[in-house]
Amino acid sequence: MVTVSIDNIEISFEGKKTILEVALQNGIYIPHLCFHPGLNSPKSLRSDGVVYRGEEEIRGVADIEYEGCHLCLVEIKGKKEFVHACSTLAEEGMVIYTNTSPIRQRRKDYLEEMLKTHPHVCMTCDLSEGCDRKICSMNVPEEARCCWKFGNCEFQSIALFVGFGESIPYSYKDTIVVDDNPLFLRDYNLCVGCLRCVVACREVAGGNAIGFVVQEGNVIVGTVAPTLKESGCRFCLACVEVCPTGALKDKKPGKNKSKIRKGIQPAVFPPTSNKDLLLLSEENLKLVPETEGVYRLWEGKENLYQITGTDNLRNSLLRELKEREGSVYLFDYEEDMMFTSRERQLIQQYLKKNGKLPPGNDEDDDLF
Amino acid sequence: MLVLLEPQFWRLKCKAYIKKENSKGRATDMSEEGSKKEFWRWDEYNWHDPDKDPKEAEILSAGVDVGSVSSQAVILADGELYAVANMRTGHNSPDSAKRAMNWALEGTGLKLEDIHYIVGTGYGRLRVPFANRAVTEIACHARGANFMYGPTVRTVMDMGGQDLKVIRCDERGKVISFSMNEKCAAGTGRGMEVIADLLRIPITEIGDLSLQVDEDPPAISNVCVLFAKTEVMGMLYENVPVNVILAAYTSAMAERVAAQVKEVGVEKDFVITGGIAKNRGVVERLERFLGVKSLKTDIDYQIAGALGAALFARVLYQKSLKKK
Numbered sequence: 076m077v078t079v080s081i082d083n084i085e086i087s088f089e090g091k092k093t094i095l096e097v098a099l100q101n102g103i104y105i106p107h108l109c110f111h112p113g114l115n116s117p118k119s120l121r122s123d124g125v126v127y128r129g130e131e132e133i134r135g136v137a138d139i140e141y142e143g144c145h146l147c148l149v150e151i152k153g154k155k156e157f158v159h160a161c162s163t164l165a166e167e168g169m170v171i172y173t174n175t176s177p178i179r180q181r182r183k184d185y186l187e188e189m190l191k192t193h194p195h196v197c198m199t200c201d202l203s204e205g206c207d208r209k210i211c212s213m214n215v216p217e218e219a220r221c222c223w224k225f226g227n228c229e230f231q232s233i234a235l236f237v238g239f240g241e242s243i244p245y246s247y248k249d250t251i252v253v254d255d256n257p258l259f260l261r262d263y264n265l266c267v268g269c270l271r272c273v274v275a276c277r278e279v280a281g282g283n284a285i286g287f288v289v290q291e292g293n294v295i296v297g298t299v300a301p302t303l304k305e306s307g308c309r310f311c312l313a314c315v316e317v318c319p320t321g322a323l324k325d326k327k328p329g330k331n332k333s334k335i336r337k338g339i340q341p342a343v344f345p346p347t348s349n350k351d352l353l354l355l356s357e358e359n360l361k362l363v364p365e366t367e368g369v370y371r372l373w374e375g376k377e378n379l380y381q382i383t384g385t386d387n388l389r390n391s392l393l394r395e396l397k398e399r400e401g402s403v404y405l406f407d408y409e410e411d412m413m414f415t416s417r418e419r420q421l422i423q424q425y426l427k428k429n430g431k432l433p434p435g436n437d438e439d440d441d442l443f
Numbered sequence: 444m445l446v447l448l449e450p451q452f453w454r455l456k457c458k459a460y461i462k463k464e465n466s467k468g469r470a471t472d473m474s475e476e477g478s479k480k481e482f483w484r485w486d487e488y489n490w491h492d493p494d495k496d497p498k499e500a501e502i503l504s505a506g507v508d509v510g511s512v513s514s515q516a517v518i519l520a521d522g523e524l525y526a527v528a529n530m531r532t533g534h535n536s537p538d539s540a541k542r543a544m545n546w547a548l549e550g551t552g553l554k555l556e557d558i559h560y561i562v563g564t565g566y567g568r569l570r571v572p573f574a575n576r577a578v579t580e581i582a583c584h585a586r587g588a589n590f591m592y593g594p595t596v597r598t599v600m601d602m603g604g605q606d607l608k609v610i611r612c613d614e615r616g617k618v619i620s621f622s623m624n625e626k627c628a629a630g631t632g633r634g635m636e637v638i639a640d641l642l643r644i645p646i647t648e649i650g651d652l653s654l655q656v657d658e659d660p661p662a663i664s665n666v667c668v669l670f671a672k673t674e675v676m677g678m679l680y681e682n683v684p685v686n687v688i689l690a691a692y693t694s695a696m697a698e699r700v701a702a703q704v705k706e707v708g709v710e711k712d713f714v715i716t717g718g719i720a721k722n723r724g725v726v727e728r729l730e731r732f733l734g735v736k737s738l739k740t741d742i743d744y745q746i747a748g749a750l751g752a753a754l755f756a757r758v759l760y761q762k763s764l765k766k767k
Contacts, residue, residue, distance in 0.1 A: 207607070207624030209702045210666065223706075328708075386569045415566050415580075416606075419623055422581065426621050432582075440582055440617045442758040 079169040094171055095147055095160035102376075104345050105173045106182060106237050108144035108230065109269040110161040111317045113340035114278055117270035118143040118162045123286040126297030127306075128263055129253040133295055135288025144269055145185040146237060149173045157181060182237045189267050190234065190243045193320070197221035197228075198235055204420050218247045222265055224321035226427045229342050230267060233319070236345035256303060258331055259315050259323055266322040268294030272314035280335055284308040311335040317342070329430070352376060352405040355396050363389040363408060369417045370395075370408035372435060379425065380404065381435025384411075384418030482643050483636035485718065489546045491518075491526035497553050500525075502760055505547070505558045506583065506752025507540050507574060509567030512604025512632055513718065514539040515749035516547040518558065522757055526551050529745055532567070532604075540571040560760035562752040566605075578755045580748050581610060581621050587751030588714050589616030592738045597710040600700070601747065602719035604632040607700060609707045622707045629666035630700045632718045635725075637668050638692055641675060642685055653689035653724030660687050662695035671695070689724065697728035704733060713737050720744035 078087045079097065086101050098105050099112060110116045124137035147160040152170035157178060165171075172178070196215050197203055206212075208221050225231070253261040268287070273296065276285045284306035287296045298306040311333040315323040319342065325331065352373055353359045368388045372381040372395060385391035388408050395404070411417040425433055432440065497503060500520035508515045510532060518526040528547035532539045540563065544555065555573060563571030564583040571577070580601075588599040594614045601608040607630050611620040628634045639646040663674050671692060678688050713735045719725050720737075721744060730736050742750070 207622070207627070207703050208706070209624070209699060210627060210629065212627065212667075384569075415568065418579065419581065419621075422579070423621050423623055426618070430619065432618055436579070436582070437617075439578060439755060439759070440586075440615075442762060443586070443615055443617075443754075 077165060077167050079165045079167070079171060081171045082173055088165075092165055093161055094149060094158075094163050094165045094169075097165045098160065098171075098173065099343050103173060104236075104343070105149060105160050106146040106233050106345060107161055107343075108146050108233055108267070108319060109141075109271060110144075110147060111271050111274070111319075111340075112343055114271060114274045114317065116143065116159075116161040117141055117274045118159065120270060120273060120287075122289045122294075123299065124288065126286045126288050126295065126299060127301045128251045128261070128297045129255060130301055131251055132301075133288055133290070133297055135290040135295060137288070139289040141270055141287070141294065144189075144267075146182050146233065148178055148181055150175055150178055179238070183239055186234055186237045187239050187243050190239060190245070192246060192248050193230070193265065193267055194219045194222065194245055194247075195234065195239075195243065196245075197225050197231055204424075216247075218249075218264065219245050222262075222321040223324060224265075226424050228321060229319035229344060232344050256310070257326060258310055259312060259325055262322055262324065263296070264322075265320045266296055267320055268296060269319060270294065270296065271317040271319065272296065272323065275313040275317045275339070279313045279339060280309060280311045282307050282309060282311075285314060313339060346376075352407050355392065355399070355404040355406045357393075357396065359406075360389055360392050360396065363392055364410060365389045366410050367412050367414045368408050368410040369414050369421060370406055371421070373405040373407075374403075376405065379433050381433050382418055382421045382425065383436075384414035386414065482639045483646050485646050485721075487530040489526070489528040489549055491547070491551045492524070495520055495523070495525055497525055497551055497557075502560075502757055503553070503558045504753050504756035504760055505544065505561045506749040506754070506756055507544055507561065507563050507571045508565040508580065508583065508746070508748035508752060509540050509543075509563065509570060510565045510604050510748070511567075511606075512636075513745060514543040514565070514567075515746045516540075516543040517746055517749040517753045518547055518551070518553070519750075519753045519757060522754070524742070524750070526553075527743065527746055527749075529743060537570045537572050540567065541573070544573070560756040560763070562756040562759065564748055564752040564755075575756070576759055578752060581608065581618055583748045583751030583755065584608065584716060585610050585612040585618050585751065586616045586754050587747035587749070588612070588716055590750055590754055591716075591740050591742045591747060592712065592714050595712045596714050596738070598704070598707070598713045599747075600704055600713070600715050602631065602700070602715060602717040602725075604718065607631055607703060609704050611707060611710065620707055622703065624703055628668045629671070630696050630703075634666075634668040634671070634696065635719065635722065637672060638675060638689075641672060642679070642688065644685060644689070647721070649689055649693070650721070650723035650725065652686045653693045654727065655686045656690045659694050659728070660691045662698055663691045664695075666695045666699045693722070693724040694728050697725050697732055700725075701729055701732035704729075709733055709735055711735060716744045716747035718745050 076087055081098050081103050095105055120141045122139045125134045148157040149160045150157055150172040196219055211220055248264050250263040273285045276282045286299045287294050300306040313335050315325055316336045316339050365387050367386050369384045374380045497520050502521055505518045514532045516528045526547045528543045530543055561574045563574035563577045564580045568577040584601050588596050599610040607624045609622045612618050663671050715737045
C-alpha cells in the first residue's frame with residue numbers, strides 16, 4: 076500500500092503506478108497530451124532516420140529521445156525541478172502539487188509553442204459557437220480555420236484548460252494531406268507530434284507502421300514506408316482512435332470500429348464547465364437570478380442529465396427541484412437573452428460528443 | 444472595397460453567358476406596376492378538415508411553433524391532422540402564438556379550452572402563454588418529419604426563417620445528431636425574402652423562375668445576404684436577366700447549404716422542411732449537389748415543427764392521464 080498526497084488529498088493505492096495514473100484514477104485531472112490512458116507514455120521513444128508522408132520522404136536525425144509534451148509537469152515537495160507525472164512513479168509519502176502558478180505558467184509556455192503551428196482560431200474566435208464552419212464571418216484564412224474536429228477535440232479542450240496568452244501567431248505548415256485509402260485521412264498540418272499514434276501502432280496493434288524523425292528539434296510523424304501497405308498497416312485505426320487532434324480523420328465516423336480499436340480505453344478529457352456545479356437545493360437557488368438563461372442538471376459531476384433554456388432561471392430550477400424531489404442533482408446555469416439558441420448550441424455540442432441527447436432531454440422522445 | 448468589386452468579378456466570369464441569355468429577350472422587368480406590393484410576402488392560410496368532427500375525438504392536442512419569421516399552429520384529433528394555421532410572426536410572440544392558434548380554431552367550432560394539451564416550440568416557445576409544456580424544436584422537427592414522411596426518414600433539413608438545422612434521426616423519429624447554423628442568414632428564408640424584395644419578384648415565383656435557365660450560371664460569389672444584395676444590385680445594373688440572377692443566387696444558397704448537410708452526413712431518406720422547401724429552385728439544386736432526392740408530401744413543409752409539437756402534446760397528455 077502506497078500513500079501519497081496530491082493537491083492536499085491523501086490517496087492510497089496498491090502496486091506501481093505513475094503520478095498521472097493515480098491522479099486520473101482519483102478524479103484529479105492533470106493535463107496530458109502525449110500520454111493516453113490506454114497506452115504507455117511515448118516518452119523515451121527513439122526517433123527513426125526516415126519517415127514518409129505519402130510519397131514524400133523526410134529524413135531527420137535518428138535515435139533522438141522523445142521528450143514528451145511537458146504538459147503533465149507537477150511539483151513534488153522537496154524537489155527543485157518539476158517532474159513529468161506520466162513517467163514518474165508515485166512513491167510512499169510523496170507530496171505532489173499539480174496546479175501551482177509556476178506549473179501553470181510552464182504548461183502555458185509549452186502549449187503556446189505547439190499552438191504556433193497548430194490552428195487555434197477555434198479557441199479564440201468569439202463566433203465559434205453556433206458557427207457552421209463553412210463560411211467564416213471573421214475572414215480567417217482558410218488554413219487557419221476551425222477544423223472538422225471542433226467541439227469534440229481533445230487538444231482543444233486541453234488547450235482551453237491549460238490556457239494560453241493572447242494573439243499567438245499561427246504559421247501554416249503547408250504539409251501534405253495524405254488521402255490514400257477509404258478509411259482514414261491524414262492531415263499532418265494538424266499534427267502536434269504527440270506520438271500517441273506511434274505508441275498505439277506498436278503496443279495495441281502490434282504493428283510498426285508509424286514512426287517519427289526529429290528535424291531541427293521538431294518531431295515529424297509519418298509512416299515507415301511510402302504506402303500504408305508497405306508500412307505494414309492493418310487498418311485497425313487504433314491511431315485514429317487515440318489522436319487528440321484532427322490530424323487523423325475517420326472517413327466514415329462510427330462505422331469502422333475494429334476489435335482492437337474498441338478495446339482502447341477512452342481518453343480522459345479535462346473537466347470543463349462543471350467546476351462550479353451547485354447542489355440543486357432551495358438554499359442555492361436563492362442565488363440564481365430570475366432572468367433568461369440556460370441551466371444544466373447533472374447527476375454527479377461527470378454526468379450531464381439535461382440542458383434547458385428558460386425565460387426564468389430561478390423559477391424553472393425551483394420547478395425542477397420540486398419535480399425531482401428525492402434524487403440528488405447538481406446544476407449550473409448561464410444567463411443568456413438568446414436562451415433558445417444557446418440551448419441548441421449546448422445540445423449540439425453534447426450530441427456531437429455523445430451521439431445522443433442528454434437523458435433528460437431524451438425523456439420525451441422515449442414516450443413514442 | 445473588395446465587396447464592391449465582386450459584382451465585377453461575377454460579370455467577368457459569365458459575360459458570355461449573360462449575352463446569350465439577353466439575346467433571348469428575357470430582359471429584367473422593372474416596371475412600376477405593383478410597386479407597393481410586398482414581394483417577400485408568402486401566403487398565410489388556415490385550414491381544417493371539414494370531414495372530421497373534432498367533438499368525436501378523444502384527444503385533441505395542439506402544437507404551436509413560434510419561429511423568427513413564421514408561426515404555425517396545428518391541431519390533431521386523435522393523432523390525425525385536423526386543423527392548421529400558418530402566418531408571419533409579429534413583433535410580439537405571445538400575440539403571434541395566440542393569433543396562430545385562434546386562426547387554426549376558426550371555423551372548427553372548437554375553443555381553446557377544448558384542446559386537451561398544447562405544446563409550444565420554436566424560437567419563441569416559452570412565449571406561448573397557453574401552452575402546457577415547451578419542447579425544443581429539434582425534437583419537434585424530427586418528430587414532425589417522421590409523421591409527415593414516414594419512419595424511413597433519417598435526415599431532416601429544416602430551412603427556417605433565420606437558421607438552418609440538420610437533424611439526423613432514427614426510425615422512431617428520435618434525434619441522433621444535430622447541426623445548426625444560426626450565426627448567418629445565408630441559406631435561410633429571410634435571405635430569400637430580402638432578395639425577393641430587392642428584385643421585386645413574388646417570393647413564391649422565385650423557385651420556378653430560377654429554373655428557367657438552360658444551364659446554371661456561376662453561383663454568386665458570396666452568399667452573405669448583405670454582400671449578395673450588393674452583388675445582385677450590380678447585376679441588375681448590368682441588365683442581367685432576372686431569372687439568371689435568381690439562378691445564381693439560389694445555386695449559391697444550395698451550394699452553401701449542401702456543404703453543411705454533408706458535414707452531418709446525408710442518410711436516406713432525406714427530407715427538407717421549412718419554407719424554403721417550397722422553393723423548387725433551391726430544392727432541385729440541392730438535390731443535385733447532394734446526389735439524393737428529397738421525399739415529397741402533400742402536407743405543408745412549413746408545419747413540421749408545430750406538427751411535431753402537437754404529437755408531443757398528444758403523448759404528454761396520455762402520460763398525464765396515466766399518472767392520474
